[in-house]
Amino acid sequence: MQDLAVDIKITQTEQSRLPQIDFNDIPFGKHYSDHMFVADYKDGKWQDLRIVPYSDFSLSPTTSALHYGQAIFEGLKAFRNEKNPKEVLVFRPEDNALRLNESAKRMCMPELPTEIFMQGLHKLLDLDRKWVPDTQGSSLYIRPFMFATDAFLGMRPSNTYTFAIVTGPAGVYYSKPVNVKVEKEYSRTCAGGTGFAKVAGNYAASLLPAKLAAEQGYDQLLWTDSSEHKYIEESGTMNVMFQINDTIVTAPTVPVEDTILRSITRLSVLEILEGMGLKVEERRVSVAEIIEAAKNGTLKDAFGTGTAVTIAPIASIGNDGEKLELPPVESRTVSAKVKETLQGIQRGLIEDTKGWVYRI
Incomplete structure (x- = not known):
C-alpha cells in the first residue's frame, strides 16, 4: 500500500466482543466490529483522525443533521481471500470514496480527501481483520457516513461535520428470490x-x-x-x-x-x-x-x-x-x-x- 501522509491515532478496545459472535448466524446489520474510524471537520479542515472502540456518539438535541437532514453514507464490503485467508479483499473502495464526495457536494457538505477515506479504512480493517467472516455467503459490511454536527437551529449548512466508518459481519441480504x-x-x-x-x-x-x-x-x-x-x-x-x-x-x-x-x-x-x-x-x-x-x-x-x-x-x-x-x-x-x-x-x-x- 502507498504510504499516505495521514496521521491517525489508534486506541484499541480493552476487551473484544468477537467471542460473542456466531459466524454461522450473522443477520445483516445486527452486529458491529470492535473499532470505528472517526474524523471531525471544523475550522475549514478535517482533523482529529482516530480509530477508537465502537461506541455511541454524544450529540446536542439541536444537532443540525437531526433537523435539516445533512447526512450521507456509503456501503461496501470486505471479503476473506479464499485462496489466501490471511488477506482481506475490499471491493472497489476508491469508487465509494468518490461517490461519497458527489453526495457531499449535492448536500452542501465538505468533501473528504480520498487519502483520509482510504487510510482510515485500511487501518480500521487491518485492526479488525479477525471480524471478516470466512463462512459461506458472508462478508464484512462497511458503512462510511457523514453528518452535520452544528448545535444550531438556524436554516443554513452546518460549519462542522463528523465522518465515521463502522463495520460488521453479515450474511446474505436476501435468502431467496x-x-x-x-x-x-x-x-x-x-x-x-x-x-x-x-x-x-x-x-x-x-x-x-x-x-x-x-x-x-x-x-x-x-x-x-x-x-x-x-x-x-x-x-x-x-x-x-x-x-x-x-x-x-x-x-x-x-x-x-x-x-x-x-x-x-x-x-x-x-x-x-x-x-x-x-x-x-x-x-x-x-x-x-x-x-x-x-x-x-x-x-x-x-x-x-x-x-x-x-x-x-x-x-x-x-x-x-x-x-x-x-x-x-x-x-x-x-x-x-x-x-x-x-x-x-x-x-x-x-x-x-x-x-x-x-x-x-
Missing part, C-alpha cells in the same frame, strides 16, 4: 433532486411505501419516475436489470438520469455482461415494456444489483393488482454467470484483471 411491486403512487425522488446521491433522506422517503408493499407480500418496490410513473428507475435496495430475449436493459444513471443511484455493483455488472459478449442497453425502461415481455415470454431474467444484495433474482413483479411470475431461477444462465464471476473476483477465486480489489 424477491417479489417486487411497481410503485406508481409514491416517489423516491424527482428530477433535480437528490436521487443520484446516497442521502439518508432518500431512504426515509421510501419507508412508508415499502411498508405498505410488504403488507401485500412484496419484498421491495420498483420505483418509477415521479412525473408520469411510466418508467422503471431502481428498487429500494438495488438497481435493476432485465433480460428481454438476449438483450440486457437497465435504466441510465448520472449524468443522463439524476434520479437513480450510480451503483458501483451495477457498473461492475455492466462490464461483466459486456465481457460475456451480451448486448446491453442503458435507456429508459417503461413499465409497459417489462409487463408485456413478462406476459409474452420474452422476459428471460430480472435481477437487482447492489452492495448489500450483490445479485438478487426477482421472482415476480406486481403491477396494478396483477402479479406476474418470472421464469424459474434455475433457468437463468445470465444472472447466474454474472453472480459467479462477481463473487469470484470479490473472494479471490477469479483473477482480478480490472483492478477492482483492494488488498489488506
Whole structure:
C-alpha cells in the first residue's frame, strides 16, 4: 500500500466482543466490529483522525443533521481471500470514496480527501481483520457516513461535520428470490433532486411505501419516475436489470438520469455482461415494456444489483393488482454467470484483471 501522509491515532478496545459472535448466524446489520474510524471537520479542515472502540456518539438535541437532514453514507464490503485467508479483499473502495464526495457536494457538505477515506479504512480493517467472516455467503459490511454536527437551529449548512466508518459481519441480504411491486403512487425522488446521491433522506422517503408493499407480500418496490410513473428507475435496495430475449436493459444513471443511484455493483455488472459478449442497453425502461415481455415470454431474467444484495433474482413483479411470475431461477444462465464471476473476483477465486480489489 502507498504510504499516505495521514496521521491517525489508534486506541484499541480493552476487551473484544468477537467471542460473542456466531459466524454461522450473522443477520445483516445486527452486529458491529470492535473499532470505528472517526474524523471531525471544523475550522475549514478535517482533523482529529482516530480509530477508537465502537461506541455511541454524544450529540446536542439541536444537532443540525437531526433537523435539516445533512447526512450521507456509503456501503461496501470486505471479503476473506479464499485462496489466501490471511488477506482481506475490499471491493472497489476508491469508487465509494468518490461517490461519497458527489453526495457531499449535492448536500452542501465538505468533501473528504480520498487519502483520509482510504487510510482510515485500511487501518480500521487491518485492526479488525479477525471480524471478516470466512463462512459461506458472508462478508464484512462497511458503512462510511457523514453528518452535520452544528448545535444550531438556524436554516443554513452546518460549519462542522463528523465522518465515521463502522463495520460488521453479515450474511446474505436476501435468502431467496424477491417479489417486487411497481410503485406508481409514491416517489423516491424527482428530477433535480437528490436521487443520484446516497442521502439518508432518500431512504426515509421510501419507508412508508415499502411498508405498505410488504403488507401485500412484496419484498421491495420498483420505483418509477415521479412525473408520469411510466418508467422503471431502481428498487429500494438495488438497481435493476432485465433480460428481454438476449438483450440486457437497465435504466441510465448520472449524468443522463439524476434520479437513480450510480451503483458501483451495477457498473461492475455492466462490464461483466459486456465481457460475456451480451448486448446491453442503458435507456429508459417503461413499465409497459417489462409487463408485456413478462406476459409474452420474452422476459428471460430480472435481477437487482447492489452492495448489500450483490445479485438478487426477482421472482415476480406486481403491477396494478396483477402479479406476474418470472421464469424459474434455475433457468437463468445470465444472472447466474454474472453472480459467479462477481463473487469470484470479490473472494479471490477469479483473477482480478480490472483492478477492482483492494488488498489488506
